[in-house]
Amino acid sequence: MRILEGEGVTKYFGGLAAVSNVDFHIDQGEIVGLIGPNGAGKTTLFNLISAALVPKPGAIRFKGEKITGLKPYQICRLGVARTFQEVKVFGNMPVLENVLLGSLFGTSTGMSSADAAREATGLLEFVGLSAVRATPAKDLTLANQKRLEVARALATKPELLLLDELMAGLNPTETAEAMELVTRIRDKGITIVMIEHVMKAIMSVCDRIIVLHHGEKIAEGTPQEIATSRTVIEVYLGE
Amino acid sequence: MNTIRDIFKRPLVPGLISLILLILLSTLPVYGSDYNVILLTAILMYVIITVSWAIFSGPTGYISLAPAAFFGVGIYTMAILGEPLPLLVVVVIGGLVSFILALIVGALTLRLRGVYFAIFTFGLVVLIKELLLFWEISITGTRGRFVVLESNTTIYYVMLGIFVALMLTAYFIRRSKFGLALQSIGESEEAAAHTGINVTLVKVITFAISAFFMGAAGAIIATRWTYVDPYVAFNPLFSFLPVLMAIFGGVGQLYGPVIGAVIFAYLEEILLTTFPYYYMLIFGIILVVVILYLPTGLVGLVQKLWKRSSGEQHANT
Numbered sequence: 411m412r413i414l415e416g417e418g419v420t421k422y423f424g425g426l427a428a429v430s431n432v433d434f435h436i437d438q439g440e441i442v443g444l445i446g447p448n449g450a451g452k453t454t455l456f457n458l459i460s461a462a463l464v465p466k467p468g469a470i471r472f473k474g475e476k477i478t479g480l481k482p483y484q485i486c487r488l489g490v491a492r493t494f495q496e497v498k499v500f501g502n503m504p505v506l507e508n509v510l511l512g513s514l515f516g517t518s519t520g521m522s523s524a525d526a527a528r529e530a531t532g533l534l535e536f537v538g539l540s541a542v543r544a545t546p547a548k549d550l551t552l553a554n555q556k557r558l559e560v561a562r563a564l565a566t567k568p569e570l571l572l573l574d575e576l577m578a579g580l581n582p583t584e585t586a587e588a589m590e591l592v593t594r595i596r597d598k599g600i601t602i603v604m605i606e607h608v609m610k611a612i613m614s615v616c617d618r619i620i621v622l623h624h625g626e627k628i629a630e631g632t633p634q635e636i637a638t639s640r641t642v643i644e645v646y647l648g649e
Numbered sequence: 650m651n652t653i654r655d656i657f658k659r660p661l662v663p664g665l666i667s668l669i670l671l672i673l674l675s676t677l678p679v680y681g682s683d684y685n686v687i688l689l690t691a692i693l694m695y696v697i698i699t700v701s702w703a704i705f706s707g708p709t710g711y712i713s714l715a716p717a718a719f720f721g722v723g724i725y726t727m728a729i730l731g732e733p734l735p736l737l738v739v740v741v742i743g744g745l746v747s748f749i750l751a752l753i754v755g756a757l758t759l760r761l762r763g764v765y766f767a768i769f770t771f772g773l774v775v776l777i778k779e780l781l782l783f784w785e786i787s788i789t790g791t792r793g794r795f796v797v798l799e800s801n802t803t804i805y806y807v808m809l810g811i812f813v814a815l816m817l818t819a820y821f822i823r824r825s826k827f828g829l830a831l832q833s834i835g836e837s838e839e840a841a842a843h844t845g846i847n848v849t850l851v852k853v854i855t856f857a858i859s860a861f862f863m864g865a866a867g868a869i870i871a872t873r874w875t876y877v878d879p880y881v882a883f884n885p886l887f888s889f890l891p892v893l894m895a896i897f898g899g900v901g902q903l904y905g906p907v908i909g910a911v912i913f914a915y916l917e918e919i920l921l922t923t924f925p926y927y928y929m930l931i932f933g934i935i936l937v938v939v940i941l942y943l944p945t946g947l948v949g950l951v952q953k954l955w956k957r958s959s960g961e962q963h964a965n966t
Contacts, residue, residue, distance in 0.1 A: 460843055481847070482842040482843050483845050485843075486845040491843070494840065500836035500841075503829075503832060507829060511830065512844050515844060515846045516846075517845070563844075
């Protein structure tokens with residue numbers, strides 16, 4: 411089943427097409443990698459899906475329903491959560507409260523404070539941050555702040571999770587841990603789209619890869635197909 | 650175990666102190682002189698404007714310079730409706746008119762960030778003042794208006810009532826999940842929106858709640874001033890003072906703005922009576938020193954000293 415579909419999704423910044431007429435689809439339960447050189451429009455596409463920006467023209471459908479024109483908080487409550495390329499944790503708030511906000515406000519049905527607290531505590535355990543639950547989020551290491559963003563996003567009970575460069579700036583051990591975290595999230599039944607520059611991670615974790623270049627989709631396929639695609643190699647390495 | 654004990658322990662001492670203070674304040678007209686009642690009314694007025702400013706601007710970081718607008722709307726509500734309607738009704742109407750004005754202004758301008766928002770809100774003060782001036786001169790043909798008289802004790806009790814309602818509101822906002830959402834907006838508005846928080850709604854409602862109390866305070870203080878015109882009612886000082894008082898006290902805690910406003914208002918009174926010519930100058934110097942050396946305000950300073958001394962105790966044992 412297609413959980414997310416984009417049709418002719420386009421976004422101009424002034425005269426520059428950041429994302430240009432991109433058609434894409436995401437199937438339920440898969441991990442899709444979104445790659446491309448810097449400035450290819452990957453984060454812009456995430457912003458369009460999560461309603462930080464509105465596509466013009468183009469339409470995005472989530473579980474068959476058109477979601478273009480909704481506000482970010484509505485998209486979140488429908489079941490699409492995201493993390494940010496530049497981490498955006500609530501720095502002066504304790505780690506637990508960061509996650510609590512997701513459970514309190516991000517779910518479609520809402521939940522009682524007691525349930526939200528239980529949920530948040532459980533998620534901190536899931537991402538491995540139980541020990542620092544009372545620490546202000548700004549005092550965490552980058553790797554842990556990224557984990558916290560994932561926990562906050564998961565607290566909104568998403569069906570689709572958008573991860574924007576989860577592994578950028580992490581050391582090899584942390585990257586391996588992040589990869590393991592991604593597969594554990596998928597095992598929970600959550601569909602994942604991830605922007606990533608760490609090729610090893612993308613190739614081993616993803617079921618399918620979409621390649622963007624200058625705002626256009628230039629290739630799509632299994633990691634094997636992408637790794638051997640002439641167009642992709644040309645874009646990344648030059649001719 | 651620990652958490653249950655903490656819940657019982659936490660509100661007890663501040664709650665007890667608040668109760669004693671409240672009893673002292675509500676019996677003041679019995680044992681205090683008339684001067685004390687008037688002074689306390691003025692101090693409470695500053696506290697109300699400052700705390701209501703801090704309800705919104707404290708957690709969100711949006712610096713509003715609109716207090717004078719909401720305060721002035723309350724003043725003019727009393728000047729216009731004070732004669733035909735009962736006092737308390739007019740006070741509530743004054744609050745509601747400010748509330749509605751804030752809803753409209755908030756919905757229009759809370760997309761603006763940082764200095765743009767500050768300038769717009771200040772523009773609102775000037776705009777309303779000029780509109781009113783135009784209206785009064787060319788339509789009603791008046792420059793100023795006389796306001797109904799009330800006894801000093803009545804004014805004091807109404808002001809105290811508004812203060813108590815405000816403190817309870819501020820406390821519950823802080824303790825609620827609504828307050829948590831408000832704080833997250835100040836930390837990162839974008840992340841808050843993508844975490845399922847309707848940021849526009851939360852901001853606009855809080856902005857309007859803070860305006861309600863400013864309007865109510867303006868309505869009641871108008872009866873003490875007896876004569877108002879647009880220049881008096883929309884004095885820009887009432888936009889800047891709450892910001893200064895809140896920063897002076899420290900916005901991190903609920904009692905920060907209260908302490909800031911009390912000390913500030915009392916200081917103003919003393920300086921004004923003892924150094925009538927230099928009071929603004931001394932005032933200015935104190936402000937500069939506070940902003941330079943106490944970025945977290947008086948409360949922040951006390952907390953730092955407290956931590957240091959308790960830290961030493963731990964080191965000694």
